Amino acid sequence: MLVAFLSLEMKISIVMHAVLSRACLTFYFSVSYLSFCFSVYTILSKVHSDRNVYPSAGVLFVHVLEREYFKGEFPPYPKPGEISNDPITFNTNLMGYPDRPGWLRYIQRTPYSDGVLYGSPTIENVGKPTIIEITAYNRRTFETARHNLIINIMSAEDFPLPYQAEFFIKNMNVEEMLASEVLGDFLGAVKNVWQPERLNAINITSALDRGGRVPLPINDMKEGVYVMVGADVPFSSCLREVENPQNQLRCSQEMEPVITCDKKFRTQFSIDWCKISLVDKTKQVSTYQDVIRGEGILPDGGEYKPPPDTLKSRDYYSDFLITLAVPSAVALVLFLILAYIMCCRREGVIQLVHHSAIQKSTKELREMSKNREIAWPLSTLPVFHPVTGEIVPPLHTDSYDNTSMPLMQTQQNLPHQTQIPQQQTAGKWYP
8 A cells, every 4th residue: 555655656756747848837846846947948058179271362261050960969858759950050250359341241131041140251360260159049938059169361363363353243142152052153154254274263242232222022022142253364365355345335325235155154154244353463563652640640659649738818909809799889889870871862861751651641530540530531432333333322421320331231231122033942933
């Protein structure tokens, strides 16, 4: 009986343990179960070992942040019969700073696609390890995983390549162009046209970073991407065809130029030949000029000396005179000129007399309007009857009490009024 009781107690304990792990109803049970419940929902953050990469300066660097690699870092919590496909996003920054270096870009279209770090390292960063912190976020469980990417930039043998060409591909997005097979196909097509001994991809830039517009979500339109490549031999005749006057004229008229080697690209890449840029580094003249040191440039090793704490006292009396006295004097002169014109000149006196006469007449009219016993002017009464045309005598006599006369005469108050027959609404009409 005791064994049966103990087994029953163990069963109850197991059931309670399972219920706590699912529903987390800790306030009904002991503190030990409470700590277990909270451990289930703790957000985990894992840090992994560093990873080293060795790109070359002046050559395109691409590093893919694979979601499949980080899926193993998050404990799966799928429903029964469901495959785990949690949304994962990435955050990248230079260690100790909130953002990445200026030459390094990052793109991830959706939480269900891989992230890509890409850019062209500069010669200034050669020999300096660049540590990039990569943090992966599981958007379903809110767990994080982090590891560092150490970029050791190496100096290239022939940096920079003397001949550089930049193509604008209209039917590609930047993440599509960064795929190794797509980029390899493009470099292969360029190599067939250019025939260099050494060919490298230097940089890739989205058209949106150059001021392009976001395309409409119709007809599978793309943003477009600029791809810069470099070679060690001069440009081929096919690439030089863009510079002839006929093609330049067609580009100015927004027409497609005639390029003989366009068929080698058109099967996979739609290139805008009017936006191609050819740069010959061997013919560029250095524009460096010695800095002419003036008062605002400190000499080498100089120290900045701020102004002293004790400043000289300044007299503001002259500023006061210029600000107030001069405008006041000008206003006084203008007032005197106006007074002379209005009071001492004949034209001014006539205007003053005319103004006083208007004021006197206005005052008399106002006094007359207050006295109701004065007869109305005949000019305000009708002279002819509006219908018959007969002369109408005045409506009042000298003994007429006009204090009760309305301001406007209605049609019923007029004498000799002709009645206008009105149409009846129903029945017959009798004349």
